[in-house]
Amino acid sequence: MLKEKVALSVLLVSYNHENHIRQALNALFGQVFDGPIELVVADDKSTDSTLSIIREYEGIDSRFTFKYLDYSENLGITKNYKRGFNACSNEYVAVLEGDDYWVSPHKLSRQATFLSEHWESDVCGVNYFVYEEDRAQLTPRVPVSTGHRFITARELIADNIIGNFSTCMYRRSAFARLPDALFDIKSYDWITNIVLARTSVIGFLQEPMSVYRLHTAGVWTQTPHVEKLKAQLDVLPAYDELTDGVFHEDFELLASRLRHVITASQIGHVAETVSQPVIRAVPTLLNFMPPILIVVIKALMPVALKNLIVRVVKRSRSV
Structure with missing residues (x-):
């Protein structure tokens, strides 16, 4: 209490x-x-x-x-x-x-x-x-x-x-x-x-x-299940950007699963439930850091260095 x-x-x-x-x-x-x-x-x-x-x-x-x-x-x-x-x-x-x-x-x-x-x-x-x-x-x-x-x-x-x-x-x-x-x-x-x-x-x-x-x-309730999945798939790139690419692999894995379910549904197969347990994406260093450590690092890191790191990460993913 x-x-x-x-x-x-x-x-x-x-x-x-x-x-x-x-x-x-x-x-x-x-x-x-x-x-x-x-x-x-x-x-x-x-x-x-x-x-x-x-x-x-x-x-x-x-x-x-x-x-x-x-x-x-x-x-x-x-x-x-x-x-x-x-x-x-x-x-x-x-x-x-x-x-x-x-x-x-x-x-x-x-x-x-x-x-x-x-x-x-x-x-x-x-x-x-x-x-x-x-x-x-x-x-x-x-x-x-x-x-x-x-x-x-x-x-x-x-x-x-x-x-x-x-x-x-x-x-x-x-x-x-x-x-x-x-x-x-x-x-x-x-x-x-x-x-x-x-x-x-x-x-x-x-x-x-x-x-x-x-x-x-x-x-939303009357929207066909496949259309709901497509709507979820469509917003993932924006969500990835909002989180600065930190969870890029996770969003990519989810997108792959959604596309698979959508395809299976469209050809008449029984689609698996999206929320069932899955193999996780390959984690990055940030995923192993305690949340409070991320906060401290961000607070102490100079803005210029932070921006440089973000640019390098984005450039490496576009290659």
Whole structure:
């Protein structure tokens, strides 16, 4: 348990979630958490009653203060997240998307406790259930267990078990490491967490505490599996560039696997699951360094030398 009260920000991201937002808010307001909670509402110009429902919760719990971001313009999900991260004021930041919900009343307190006890982690995720609306079925993302484990950036590239923002709590200070270019492309939880895991390890609590909803009528849910794989393949070069080529071999290995699955699917073969265990790419020296050592080296290295090394590495890969 937390030894002292900490101030927490919760970033509530919503867009036309009137059918689900009450379930999300009830789960949030039911959290067993002693400290003050800043609720940052990043609504992306909903055209339904989402905002009206959110306002109904004002004043019912003294722990909460509400901060509404401008909702006069539809920004799109990536830029909406950028302004949401920037608007959060407190040391720890949890994210809740308006169509997801939490199933453990201790989610926030357990994640905040974890971050307070593990300086080496800037991100704490939790196991979660995938809820298929058409089948009314809950399936854990990974086998249910207790305790925690640590996840590296390379492991996250091979299998995004963190899965979605609603499972995550961050140190607010870590957002300063997110490059502006990340918000100029389709960049969701996966690449955000990969970038942050370059200089820290991700803590993962193995008990399911969140629910990710698969909408029957959702655009992404209805997208054919092969098209989803192609979309993932298309963003990998940009993700490789965002991480300065440090994980180039890992992204190349993933791209090769995706192309294989896409080809197998198109010729009618049964494609293997992309998330199954794979042989890792050949590691580089950076992969063996503790995250904190990378931080120290980067801090002490002259900028000119750092830029020279980056140019040499890129030139060697282009040969």
